[in-house]
Amino acid sequence: MAEKLMKFSEAVKRFDPVIGLETHVELCTNTKLFCPAHIEFGGEPNTQLTPVSLGLPGSLPVINETAVDFAIKLGLALHCEIAEWSQFARKNYFYPDMPRDYQISQYDKPTNGNGYLDVELDDGSIFRVPIERAHIEDDAGKNTHVGGADGRIEGADHSLVDYNRAGVPLIEIVTKPIEGAGERAAEIAGAYMRTLRDIVRALGISHARMEQGNMRADVNVSLRNKPTDPLGTRSETKNVNSFRGIEKTIVYEIRRQAALLTDGGEVLQETRHWDEATQTTAGGRVKTDADDYRYFPDPDLVMLHITKEHIERIAKDMPEMPRERRNRLQKEWKFSDLEMRDVINADALDLIEDTVKAGASASGAKKWWLGELSREANAQGVSLEELPITPADVAEVEKLIASGKLNDKLAKKTVSGVLAGEGTPDEVVKKHGYEVVQDTGALEAAVDQALADNPDIVEKLKSGNMKPMGAIIGAVMRATKGQADAKAVSGLVMKKLH
Amino acid sequence: MSNAELVKLSAAQMAEKIRSKEVSSRELTQAHLDVIEAAEPTVNAFLHVSGKEALAQADAFDKKLAAGDTEGLPELAGVPIAIKDMIVTKGIPTTAASKILEGWVPPYDATVIEKIKAAGMPILGKTNLDEFAQGSSTEHSAFGNTHNPWDATRVPGGSGGGSASAVGSYEAPLALGTDTGGSIRQPGAFTGTVGVKPTYGGVSRYGAIAMASSLDQIGPCARTVLDTALLHEVIGGNDRRDSTSIPAPVPPVAAAAREGLKRDLKGVRVGLIKEIGGEGFEAGVAARFNEAVKLLESMGAEVKEVSLPHLPYSLSAYYIIMPSEVSSNLARYDGMRYGLRVMPPAGVPQTSANMMAYTREAGFGDEVKRRIILGTYALSAGYYDAWYGSAQKVRTLVIDDFNKAFEQVDVLVSPTAPSTAFHFGEKTSDPLSMYLGDVATIPANMAGVPAMSIPCGLSDNGMPVGFQFFAPQRHDEAMYKPAAALEAALEEQWGGNILTKMATPWLNA
Incomplete structure (x- = not known):
């Protein structure tokens, strides 16, 4: 049954939306958060394990210092207060993908608290997103449901668990309620997520590839009649793993809740799921008293002591932040503000930078990524990064053009060949004999x-x-x-x- | 020397015979395996005897000794040992005396086991305990009772009744235990053996199956103070795999024990804990304790009464903190990865949640379930501050009490338990009375201080009485000296170790 929705423009006229984002970022440490098990994406199931990551009787967690340093870096980038003493707690609940049946997370004493992130919106204005905390925790394993339709648990015959991901370090960045966003709520959320992604990549603490689940967000939305009212009941849409999905979730939830409240209904405090196929959120589990995680300080781990000197050492080595980098690249590439914004909006900054590094001109790189390749990505409904073509491929095509071996038309054909999986540009050119007549x-x-x-x-x-x-x-x-x-x-x- | 004479030696004496090549590690190990075979029908201390592995380890050590390749090995090298089945041993079944772990063969060794193996000490087998170390009589084992070698109608104490009985019956000269609220010391008291709970963090917990992580501590069991000290030095020290492990070397406990054998306690200040004793303590226990205190004085110790005003609250606080941690630590036994798995019966949805519920229902015994339920309740939202929060505050007060007391005295003393070993079934239907038996041992775990129990005589019923020493954190050596002195003085009165007063028909077989 389709839910009733209010027109977005009307919804934000009638109500004041408040959003909140809880973003999980998977850290790219070599080993897990509490044991020396090696981490690698896509390994054979249940091969990246130690007694600790499997939660065997007698095993004990020991904190990965690199993960803590990564958390401090992020804390500094988000202008957080970094606690001298932080603590890990046990979040108790039974689930097959949790080797110990409790997650080790930070509860009332997180490493990073009380920060903010300034994000640039489409019109060039800056919006300050307040950060509640950025805490360290470990990931669970992965369930695969077999025998049912489309891999869902409903109708599945049995499930398989892969514990390779169990114990992979995460940082959860929790915003404070984002107020005053109004009709720009979705835009602000999108800009915040992209900025956060750029920051963690710049810091080198995560690959931040949403399609691999390195970064995912829980999206909280609530409405109230006017900004001076107390916060309304919120819905929590879990594990949204694309920027577009996050933006659409917010628009959808604002429209849904507005219609519901206008009809005298009540918003349930529940977890929902964004369904890419139907472009809607679907109701999940209503939160009840049963969700009592019985948090208590993990007695297996001593409190984390982070000294001022240690923070200062890390602060000295902080890399260039995304906004500085953007300004620098804009100058180097001689792009106008408008061109640069197009690049940012298309999520092509890294790709163009890598293409330029591989030998292409900035304008040439931009032409490909924002032109032909953006069209292709849109048509396929994927991000530019997910296209099966690398910045090195694009740079190679550019070189072939510059040397007069390809004209524009042949270059496009060559790129199509690369996208079709026919090989590198050179291989595609050779295969089809795409050479400019030089005779x-x-x-x-x-x-x-x-x-x-x-x-x-x-x-x-x-x-x-x-x-x-x-x-x-x-x-x-x-x-x-x-x-x-x-x-x-x-x-x-x-x-x-x- | 006959086998019966050989196994009655102290571990230190056995080690000497090995070094002087009077006896090989294999002969010594075989002698103990023979005793195990003869005594098990009476005491039932072992859940698993690893004879083949033990003999292979002994042979490996003998070869090293023959090759003169034992440089740097500890004094106890070559002496066999029994291990409480709460400590994981690679390739040897480890059950925590629970059905839920029946058949599990660990793929790794606990840190203490690595150290024992590196020391060339053959592992005789795994000893019985109350399920997941929860109990004070070993009656809560899923695999049957262990009997007290002094009187087979009585319990050996718990949870480490298996290790204590094995050592007391000469099945093993040494054993490892775990002590969360007295599980090494109280069975020591009940069986006339010596049991030590080192400073929290003094011995790595890596590979000790967790009961209550903030209280658990592995420690040595033996028949003499010096033997426990020597074993303490084998297993102690910093371990990077346990972040609560103290980053310091083991205190010089063996030297302190040898110093104590000189029986000179001049300058040693001994504090009698005012809050432990009196009502609820068996007359024979009080009498032996007081006599032992006199002996300490006679050796020059300065004895005075010291008050630790918050000590009476530590039992209640313990019974909040311990089950809270138990409820979380035992969550992992869910049938998913190892151990028992019970599928829901036909008609019940075959989900993972139901499988977990049926597995835990079938796999855990009553006492374990009782504590999981208590702990789950104490940690629940809305109750946390009143229960767990308050208990932690009490814990801080108890720690403060000990700190203040140790400003006045070097060691504190008390009876180890209010009673001697009781009869089977006497307390199983009344958990509270069972819990009260831990009143004297729990404070050391709550405060993280080291404590030990040594035998100080027999009560009117002919059963051994335990005498407890406490020392300041990280100063385990402080208690070894007076303990060894008291032991020497008592043995002079008795004409030998207290166990010589015990009948050992299984040794005459």
Whole structure:
């Protein structure tokens, strides 16, 4: 049954939306949070284990110092207060993917508290997102449900558990209620998530690939009549793992709750799920008293003592933050503000930087990623990063163009070949024989033929009207099956006419 | 020397015979395996005897000794040992005396086991205990009772009744125990043996199956103070795999025990804990205790009464903190990864949640369930501050009491338990009376201080009485000296170790 929705513009006119984001970021340490088990994405199930990560009787957790340093880095980047003493607690609940049937997380004494993140919105204005805390915890394993439809637990015949992910370090960044967002709530959430992603990547503490689950967010939305009212009951949409999904969740929840409240209904405090297929959120579990995690300080771990000197040492080594980096790159690349914003909005900054590093010009790299490749990504409904083409591939295509081996048309064909999985640009070019006709004899013959076929155009060109040049080039292209270099053709024409 | 004479030696004497090549580690190990075979029908101390492995370990050590390759090994090298089945042993079944772990063979060794193996000490087997070390009589084992070698109709104490009985009946010269509220010391008292709970963090807990993590401590069991000290030095020290482990070397406990054998306690200040004793303490226990205190004085010790005003609250606080941690530590026994798995019966949805529930229902015994329920309740939202929070405050006060007391005295003393070993079934239907038996041992766990029990005579019923010493944190050596002195003085009166007063028909077989 479809839920009733209010028009978004009306909903935000009638109500004041308040959002909150709880973002899990998987840290890219070599080993797990509490044991030396090696971490690798996509390993054979249940191979990255120690007695500790499997929760065997007698095993004990010992904190990974690198993970703590990563947390401190993030705390500094988010302007947090870094606690001199922080503590791990046990969050008790039974679930098959949890080896100890409790998660080790930070509860009332997190390492990072009380910070903020300034995010840049589309119009260039800055919105300050208040941060409640950024705490360290360990991830659970992964359940795979077998025998049912589309891998869901409903109707499944049995489930398999892979504990490789169990114990992988996470940082959970929790915002305070984000107030005053109004109709820009979704935009602010999207900008916040992208900025956070850029920061953790800049810090080198996470790969932050949403499609691999390195970064995922729980999205809280509540409405109230006016900003001076107390907070309304919120819904919590769990584990949304794309920027678009987060933005759409917020819009959807605002519309749904507005319709519900207007009809005199009540928002349930529940966990929901964003369904990409139907573009809706679906109700899940209503939160009740049964959700009592019986938190208490983990007696297996001593309190974490972080000295001022240690924080200062880490602060000295902080890398360039994303906003500084953006400004620097804009200068280096000589992009206008508008061009730069397009790059940011397309999530192409890293890709263009890598493409430039691989030898392409900035404008060339931008042309590909924001043009042809963005269209392709949109058509496929994936992010640019997920396209099966690398910045090195794009740079290679650019080099082939610059050296005159490919013209624009052939370059596009080459890129299509790479996207189709036919190999590197070089391999695609070789496979299809996509080479510009360099043999001037053949080219000259084609030009001569085209000029002979179009005496009227020749007259116009001779009189200095260059407009019909395109028609000649087109004719030559047809004759050479597109493998001519347009510049070379027009050069030849000019030579022949004078 | 006959086998019966050999096994009655102290571990230190056995080690000497090995070094002088009078006896090989294999002969010594075989002698104990023979005693185990003869005594088990009476005491039932072992859940698993690892004879083959023990002999292989003994042979490996003998080869090293023959090759002169024992440089750097501890004094006890080559002497066999029994291990409480609460400590994981690679390749040897480990059950915590629970059905829920029946058949589990650990893929790794506890840190203490690595140290025991590195020391060339053959592992005789795994000893019985109350399920998950929860109990004071070993009657809560899922695999049957262990009997007191002094009187087979009586309990050996608990939870480490198996280790204490094995040592007391000469099945093993040494054993490892775990002590969360007295599980090494009280069975020591009940069986006339010596049991030590080191400073919390003094011995790595890595590989000790957790009962209550903030209280658990592995420690040595033996028949003499010096033997426990020597074993303490083998197993102690810092371990990076246990973050509560103290980053310091083991205190010089063996030297302190040897010093004590000189029986000179001049300058040693001994505090009698005012709050332990009196009502509820068996007359024979009080009498032997007081006589022992006199002996300490006679050796020059300065004895005075010291008050630890919050001590009476530590039992109640313990029974909040311990079950709270138990409820969380025992969550992992859910049938998913190892041990018992019970599927729900037909008609009940075959879900993981139901499987967990049926497994835990079938796998845990009553006492364990009782504590899981208590702890779950104490940690619940809305109750946490009143129960767990308050208990932690009491704990801080108890720690303060000990700190203040140790400003006035070097060691504190008390009876180890209010009674001697009781009869089977006497307390099983009344958990509270069972809990009260731990009143004298619990404070050391709450405060993290080291404590030990040594025998100080027999009560009117002919059963051994335990005498307890407490020392300041990280100063375990402080209690070894007066304990060894008292032991020497008592043995002079008795004409030998207290166990010589015990009948050992299984040794005559």
